[in-house]
Amino acid sequence: MAGVSQTTVSLVLNKRGDAEVRIAPETRERVLRVIKETGYVADPAARRLADGRNRILGVFTYEAVFPTESADFYHPFLVGIEERAEEIGCDLLLFTSARAVSGARRQIFNEESRVRLADGCLLLGRTVDRDDLARLLAEGIPFVSVGRRDDAGGPVPYVGADYPSAVRALVEQAVALGHRRLAYVGAGTGGESRADRLRGFHEGVAANGADGRHLPPEAPLEDLVAAGVTAVFVEEYADCVALARAAGERDMEIPRDLSILTLGAFTRPVQADTDFTGFRIPRREMGHRAVHLLAEVLETGGTPQELLPCELIAGSTLAPASGM
Amino acid sequence: MAGVSQTTVSLVLNKRGDAEVRIAPETRERVLRVIKETGYVADPAARRLADGRNRILGVFTYEAVFPTESADFYHPFLVGIEERAEEIGCDLLLFTSARAVSGARRQIFNEESRVRLADGCLLLGRTVDRDDLARLLAEGIPFVSVGRRDDAGGPVPYVGADYPSAVRALVEQAVALGHRRLAYVGAGTGGESRADRLRGFHEGVAANGADGRHLPPEAPLEDLVAAGVTAVFVEEYADCVALARAAGERDMEIPRDLSILTLGAFTRPVQADTDFTGFRIPRREMGHRAVHLLAEVLETGGTPQELLPCELIAGSTLAPASGM
DNA sequence: TTCCGGTGATAATTCGCATTAGCATCTTGA
DNA sequence: TCAAGATGCTAATGCGAATTATCACCGGAA
Numbered sequence: 001m002a003g004v005s006q007t008t009v010s011l012v013l014n015k016r017g018d019a020e021v022r023i024a025p026e027t028r029e030r031v032l033r034v035i036k037e038t039g040y041v042a043d044p045a046a047r048r049l050a051d052g053r054n055r056i057l058g059v060f061t062y063e064a065v066f067p068t069e070s071a072d073f074y075h076p077f078l079v080g081i082e083e084r085a086e087e088i089g090c091d092l093l094l095f096t097s098a099r100a101v102s103g104a105r106r107q108i109f110n111e112e113s114r115v116r117l118a119d120g121c122l123l124l125g126r127t128v129d130r131d132d133l134a135r136l137l138a139e140g141i142p143f144v145s146v147g148r149r150d151d152a153g154g155p156v157p158y159v160g161a162d163y164p165s166a167v168r169a170l171v172e173q174a175v176a177l178g179h180r181r182l183a184y185v186g187a188g189t190g191g192e193s194r195a196d197r198l199r200g201f202h203e204g205v206a207a208n209g210a211d212g213r214h215l216p217p218e219a220p221l222e223d224l225v226a227a228g229v230t231a232v233f234v235e236e237y238a239d240c241v242a243l244a245r246a247a248g249e250r251d252m253e254i255p256r257d258l259s260i261l262t263l264g265a266f267t268r269p270v271q272a273d274t275d276f277t278g279f280r281i282p283r284r285e286m287g288h289r290a291v292h293l294l295a296e297v298l299e300t301g302g303t304p305q306e307l308l309p310c311e312l313i314a315g316s317t318l319a320p321a322s323g324m
Numbered sequence: 325m326a327g328v329s330q331t332t333v334s335l336v337l338n339k340r341g342d343a344e345v346r347i348a349p350e351t352r353e354r355v356l357r358v359i360k361e362t363g364y365v366a367d368p369a370a371r372r373l374a375d376g377r378n379r380i381l382g383v384f385t386y387e388a389v390f391p392t393e394s395a396d397f398y399h400p401f402l403v404g405i406e407e408r409a410e411e412i413g414c415d416l417l418l419f420t421s422a423r424a425v426s427g428a429r430r431q432i433f434n435e436e437s438r439v440r441l442a443d444g445c446l447l448l449g450r451t452v453d454r455d456d457l458a459r460l461l462a463e464g465i466p467f468v469s470v471g472r473r474d475d476a477g478g479p480v481p482y483v484g485a486d487y488p489s490a491v492r493a494l495v496e497q498a499v500a501l502g503h504r505r506l507a508y509v510g511a512g513t514g515g516e517s518r519a520d521r522l523r524g525f526h527e528g529v530a531a532n533g534a535d536g537r538h539l540p541p542e543a544p545l546e547d548l549v550a551a552g553v554t555a556v557f558v559e560e561y562a563d564c565v566a567l568a569r570a571a572g573e574r575d576m577e578i579p580r581d582l583s584i585l586t587l588g589a590f591t592r593p594v595q596a597d598t599d600f601t602g603f604r605i606p607r608r609e610m611g612h613r614a615v616h617l618l619a620e621v622l623e624t625g626g627t628p629q630e631l632l633p634c635e636l637i638a639g640s641t642l643a644p645a646s647g648m
Numbered sequence: 649t650t651c652c653g654g655t656g657a658t659a660a661t662t663c664g665c666a667t668t669a670g671c672a673t674c675t676t677g678a
Numbered sequence: 679t680c681a682a683g684a685t686g687c688t689a690a691t692g693c694g695a696a697t698t699a700t701c702a703c704c705g706g707a708a
Contacts, residue, residue, distance in 0.1 A: 044441040046694035048369035066402040078390040092418040117368035370664035
């Protein structure tokens, strides 16, 4: 000690000046000097216990955070999250212990859940367990989902990508190039993002007076050809690559004979050198905004929901409809 | 409450059976049932405050944890760390707030240091601030450095790569192929890992009765040629690539006219398609071991130091000395 | 001299849990 | 019947900070 009470130290450490409680400049100096000398730092745990805040943001993912594949889907989100967290002076707590039993899927609320250690948390994952979401909501734990969610029996705070707009824009481009018969290839279900893409497709088709049909992911190329489709919107990137390959095998040329647009869902890693027309999901920006919104929630509460625009990628797989 | 005291709940929650304190199976059941129903989870902060343990391992890096470049140097370490942490049921706390002022280098002990929140921590970085190390040591904070360190005025717990052995092995291979005049190109200083490589080189040269010289990183190819060097051991990968390129420009063929071996230091990112002869730093394994050792330190104390062997990579840039 | 307002610091309390000591109640043996 | 030992649970205390309620002191006004 520097000859003062614990209270005084606490006061010096936190509110450097206050109308209610005052501290003599001289005393403050003395305390600060000793703090600097001894390198004293307040125990964050005690701090958290006392005032319920510790500037720690939890990050929960349903898969490993650090993936073995370098170009992983999550990575850009994490980059964004880390950058913004550093800016606002928060540390990140990765809930790596979330896997209840080996082999089981991760879940937020297992027997030894530690979500509450953080001030709030960020949720990452293609799909999020709706029970987890509901519980988070019910317990009033501040959180923000990276990716739109709407199935938790209540509004969920999120930062998402504006898929409907992006897909509509692509449809519009295709129609402007003379395409009249379009197809959406993909599940169109299994997570809000897929449903959003499909919705955008239907909206775009309707708005532009074109003909649009929805085919399952494994739809063979023949079906497309038979239906006279000239532009395909493929939900999953891997399917996109597969389709292009199939086309090549039957001597169809892309995009002369068929335009292919990718809608950016990455479930299965795949290698390809084709520069597909499509859009870029603003992952890093989503990470940034997610942290930002979480900070906002912590500060003033609320249930922010935000969709970020996707940047269209010209690519080389969209061309005027054949015959034009 | 389930009609029992806080103490009872605590007991049920922690030591499921104890010689000293017993709890009636019936009571235990009742408590567990209520816990399940209400989804109660002990506040980690309070827990930490009370018993000084929270199963959180801090991870400190001197640069951003999630790098923008996908094939980053740190990545494999983190993969390993996360994997093992998950196994032993610990969460990872990334000290992203460590950057004191924007632009400044990160440092562990800044004004609002939070190292103590974690049970212990892992240090990652090409070089680690020696003041930080000394202080960690002085304050008795459990930690393990990923990478050998010896400059903290005391033994530092670490997991490192066994560079000396790896480099000695490479030298031996070169000599076995007839090389007599070898050169080490690189600083040989600036971090234990570089010094270790250089030391391994000198040891290898001495043990194999060859001639070995040490040249600075920017040493021009002419110097090597003039000195009659037939095998170069290049510390920094980028320099390795540059050297190969320079050789190509003067119509020297690798490895016919000159053998080039890389010693795996990655300071500057660089693209190359050559498959250099050298060794693989067991980064992921180092991550594994680091977590393991930290757990050990937390358990029983001590100052574990461990060097992991590097796997030699045959590559295509080492050939018999010309003239053989 | 006494009362009062303004200053500057501190004692006491709280947070949620783990831990220790201790208190009832019940068994058992002599 | 009573002491000694088991058994099952709880009251009390501590962890390290933040916060609140007080307290001691000093100078000036009455």
